[in-house]
Amino acid sequence: MTPAGQPSLWRAVLSGACAALIGIGVARFAYTPLLPAVVSAGWFSSEAAAYLAAANLGGYLAGVLLAERFAARLSAVTTLRAAMVISTGSLLACAFQAGFNWFFLWRFASGVAGGVIMVLAAPLILAHAPPARRGLIGGFIFMGIGLGIAASGTLVPLLLRQGVGQAWIGLAVTTAMLTAVAWGGWPNPPAPAPAPAKAERHSRRPPRHRLTLLHFEYALNAVGLVPHMVFLAVFVAHGLNQGVDAAGFYWVLFGLGALVGPLVFGHLADRAGHDRALRLVLLLEAAATLAPAVWNAPAALACSSLFMGAATPGIVPVVLGRAHELAGSGLADQRAAWRIATTGFAAAQAVAAYGLAFVLSASQGAYGLIFALGAGALLLAFLIDVVGEAVVRPRTRRA
Numbered sequence: 001m002t003p004a005g006q007p008s009l010w011r012a013v014l015s016g017a018c019a020a021l022i023g024i025g026v027a028r029f030a031y032t033p034l035l036p037a038v039v040s041a042g043w044f045s046s047e048a049a050a051y052l053a054a055a056n057l058g059g060y061l062a063g064v065l066l067a068e069r070f071a072a073r074l075s076a077v078t079t080l081r082a083a084m085v086i087s088t089g090s091l092l093a094c095a096f097q098a099g100f101n102w103f104f105l106w107r108f109a110s111g112v113a114g115g116v117i118m119v120l121a122a123p124l125i126l127a128h129a130p131p132a133r134r135g136l137i138g139g140f141i142f143m144g145i146g147l148g149i150a151a152s153g154t155l156v157p158l159l160l161r162q163g164v165g166q167a168w169i170g171l172a173v174t175t176a177m178l179t180a181v182a183w184g185g186w187p188n189p190p191a192p193a194p195a196p197a198k199a200e201r202h203s204r205r206p207p208r209h210r211l212t213l214l215h216f217e218y219a220l221n222a223v224g225l226v227p228h229m230v231f232l233a234v235f236v237a238h239g240l241n242q243g244v245d246a247a248g249f250y251w252v253l254f255g256l257g258a259l260v261g262p263l264v265f266g267h268l269a270d271r272a273g274h275d276r277a278l279r280l281v282l283l284l285e286a287a288a289t290l291a292p293a294v295w296n297a298p299a300a301l302a303c304s305s306l307f308m309g310a311a312t313p314g315i316v317p318v319v320l321g322r323a324h325e326l327a328g329s330g331l332a333d334q335r336a337a338w339r340i341a342t343t344g345f346a347a348a349q350a351v352a353a354y355g356l357a358f359v360l361s362a363s364q365g366a367y368g369l370i371f372a373l374g375a376g377a378l379l380l381a382f383l384i385d386v387v388g389e390a391v392v393r394p395r396t397r398r399a
Contacts, residue, residue, distance in 0.1 A: 007185045009128055013137055015185030016121045017144035019084055020313075022175045022182075023117035025148010025258075027087040027110040028056050030171055032230065033156045033251045034164070036237040036244045041164045043097055046234060047361045052100070052107050053230045054353035059108035061346035063115020068339065076120050077186040083113035084179040088172050095168035119342055122320065123335055128187050134324075138317040139266030145313035146262060150255030157248045211326040211337055213388040217381040218319050218341045219348035221282065224289055224378035226352045227371045228254065228308040231360070239367040240296060250305045257309025265314035266321075274322035275389075281318060282382040285311050290375035293368040352377075 007015075035049050044052065063083075070079040090110035094103060122141050129137045155174070159167035227235075232254060237247035269277040284307060291304040320338060327337035356370050363369055 011185045015182040016141040018182035020144030021148040023114040030152035050357040055107040056111040057350040059111020060115040063112035064346045067116040067119035083116040086113040088175040091172035095165040139262040142262040146258030149258040153252035153255035219344040220381035222345040222349035223352040224374045227374040235367045253305040254309035257306040261310030261314030266317040286378035293371040
């Protein structure tokens with residue numbers, strides 16, 4: 001039964017999916033298929049365009065760090081609405097060729113908005129969801145990211161026929177309509193639960209070692225995602241000299257994977273457990289990221305693009321569910337665990353984007369090295385999970 005004044009759960013899920021689509025799916029990922037066209041049109045060099053992509057990730061980190069503070073001052077719902085408006089405004093601003101600093105400012109602002117949405121949207125909605133359905137509901141929310149990626153891969157090439165500036169305007173119009181759809185569907189924050197007694201709180205608190213390991217793994221996963229997220233299209237278009245159309249094709253495959261990834265991975269986590277699902281995904285991510293570095297055949301690039309597209313948003317409900325498991329039953333502990341995980345992810349992603357852009361420039365376009373480094377980070381995350389779990393389990397039994 002929906003309380004008076006509250007939207008239905010699935011109406012709230014629609015708002016969350018729209019917000020994820022706007023702030024991350026379009027405002028961030030539409031830049032990847034736009035990047036080769038921006039370079040070809042002479043707006044920026046390849047190196048400058050890569051740094052602009054990294055500016056969005058730097059803004060994302062700032063948004064993750066500031067989201068709770070904004071929500072405390074303005075309320076979570078008001079902050080989320082503002083973030084969607086800022087995302088739309090940043091896309092419109094990028095339609096004007098006003099120089100590197102102008103673009104950097106607005107790409108950074110869109111990153112801030114995306115970070116705010118990632119921290120606030122899903123926990124606000126999941127707090128109203130039955131525990132047995134939170135994995136599925138989280139998958140639907142984060143499917144908005146995949147929808148944005150898929151839409152950017154199909155819509156951007158069509159918009160680019162009218163010019164680079166017109167493509168930015170078309171994306172802004174799209175996100176403005178989505179903002180209107182999401183506007184009235186946000187639920188009110190739930191009333192805080194009474195704090196348990198101190199002795200009870202300590203008795204219920206699970207070992208923190210596993211949660212710390214998860215945070216490290218999620219940060220390394222962020223590093224591993226950067227090669228496909230930032231460099232896939234420009235690698236195909238310019239690194240392999242296959243042109244913008246070929247780059248768009250592989251980005252569409254990336255988007256198709258992202259469309260189904262959250263639901264598939266969320267279902268996998270529900271059936272196999274979040275811990276086993278996480279290990280399997282990390283191992284397959286490492287193989288898919290390494291593939292372009294050693295094999296440039298169309299089949300390898302297609303499989304790599306498709307799977308990494310699925311993993312980019314699909315890993316989120318897996319890690320979110322695992323963080324909730326390890327944090328315990330308290331809502332405050334769960335939110336704190338997710339905030340720390342998201343902060344580490346954002347920081348690692350921003351550092352990796354700048355670092356890999358530097359490596360690409362210093363190596364004079366060695367894209368294979370970029371993908372190999374990403375695969376190494378993912379393999380390290382897998383090993384930390386396997387070895388760390390084996391070390392932590394005996395300690396837990398002795399405790």
